Amino acid sequence: MHQNDLPLISVIMPVYNGERFLAEAIESILAQEYTNFELLILDNGSTDGTPDLLSHFARLDSRIRLLHEPNPLGYGGEVASNIATKQAKGKFIAKLDSDDIATPDRLAKQAGYLMDHPDVFLVGSQLTLINERGQVTGTRLYPLTHEEIYNEFYLRFPIANPAIMYRNDLSEDLYQIRFPHFNDYYSLFRLLQEGYRVYNLPETLTAYRVHTTNTVFTNLRTKWRSNVAIKKAFVHEFGYSPPWIHQLKIVAITWVINLFPEPMLIKSMNKARQLINA
Template sequence: MFNNKVSIIIPTYNRAHLIGETLDSVLAQIYTNWECIIVDDGSIDDTEEIIASYIKKDMRFQYYHRPIDRQKGANACRNIGYELSNGEYIKWFDSDDIMHPDFLAKQVQALEQNKDLDFCASFSKKFIKTIDDLNEDFYPEITFDKNAIYNFIIGKLYFLTPSSLWRKRILEDIELFDETLYNAHETDFNFKRLIEGGKFCYLEEVLFYVRRGHQSIDKESINDPLCLQSQFDYFQKVYQFLNSSNEVLEDAKINKLKKYVIYREVNFYYEIRNLSCFKESINNFKLILKDIANVNLRFLEILRLFFGIIVILFFKKGYWLIHLKKFDIRR
């Protein structure tokens, strides 16, 4: 019988109308050795009163406010929850999603029976109002460890934040969620764990349900320059990894991935430039120039990209110049 404690960490913001369903699904877990740490990002609705009623029923629930000296946002709340946790396992969850009753039990069992694994993920489904209207599946195309970094960078392998159960020991003394990011935080966090050598398994079962159709605590607007900049910054981190000497990937794959990353960067650069002033785009321009200089490209490709990013910088035009579709290796 497995009995290691699981720390469930839930950031929340103005979820009084939804968080009760989430906490009910936590209470319904057949695995009972858990603590649930809820970190409020500054709610102005009845969130505190709702959670107080759950704490009154079950002392395994804990409620904290984000300190005013910490960055606002879900990432800081996730990190704060981790700092307060006492479990051997960590489960970050969202305040509007719902757990299957077997969620924790099956993931704890997988990790207890496979001591070499660092985390365990699972499939999920999307719903709008109730889990009776489940529709879209969240199943990554790739679910195994082989070539994990390569498949993760191109999006064939992914992990939703609530999906994974983590051994706490592998998370100690490392950067967790980047509190400066407005978007791509989930991808950034999991990328860091993979390049650190994190080993995982994917349970090919739907064990939680993801709510969609409302504004999230995480900013995800495609028209928000801060969100777009966060995605650009994530791909900069990927490029820095690819440009460093490493024995994880073959040279041929590294060059393919560098071209793909540049393809993604210049597309975000174009979108950001059209939403931002000239001065704010200069740094991105310089970073792309540096990346282009460190990848094996044909002369005409270099010329096209170089003139493209200049035209975009000065005139907010020239998308066709930087849109090198052949660099997109996702298909």
């Protein structure tokens, strides 16, 4: 499909005190091969140099629209994303975190897939992992088909939330705020339960930056409890039946998290995930 046939895309980027990596994230969107997009950036009460950096980029490119919330909204940017989405004009909405990088062909490939597959509501991709200096450290691979994604939902979040694109036709917020953390995990599973179909492209279209200030790598025990509570909701609210081996793996990860002191948990948890492919 020719890129000129693709509709307007709204890219949603919430940011809180993100000046360290923000320029790279914005530049990766401005460098997209497909150019019919708007970039909605919601400054979520930043107190660092983020506002000045955003003003600079907005002066350079009229496709950037700045939104502002005076106080941090919390919940890992999910509330901010809901607010920004209400302002989105695009037929499709793409997410990108303010410390990640989109490949130049990301918007074109994901929008093209949604145009060619009208039965699919949301499309993700694989991830390249990068460190604080932008060096590639690995990949994070996800299942492709709707059925494979559904079958892995108890074991892990089988969709990379910073790499999704979806249709802008929901009658309610994408992110339902029910838990202290990881409401994206709960919300996307809820969509599947409601009959929305999803797919992950096989390409790595987003570089996910792993660094010590990632929100996912702070207060690990507290966040893991939220993760487990969400898994229990899958079972008790929606009647999800996870494979026994997935249940066993979650027990193993919980054991690791409870065993080590908090400062050691990032390294030990990542090692455990690699060993059991979670």
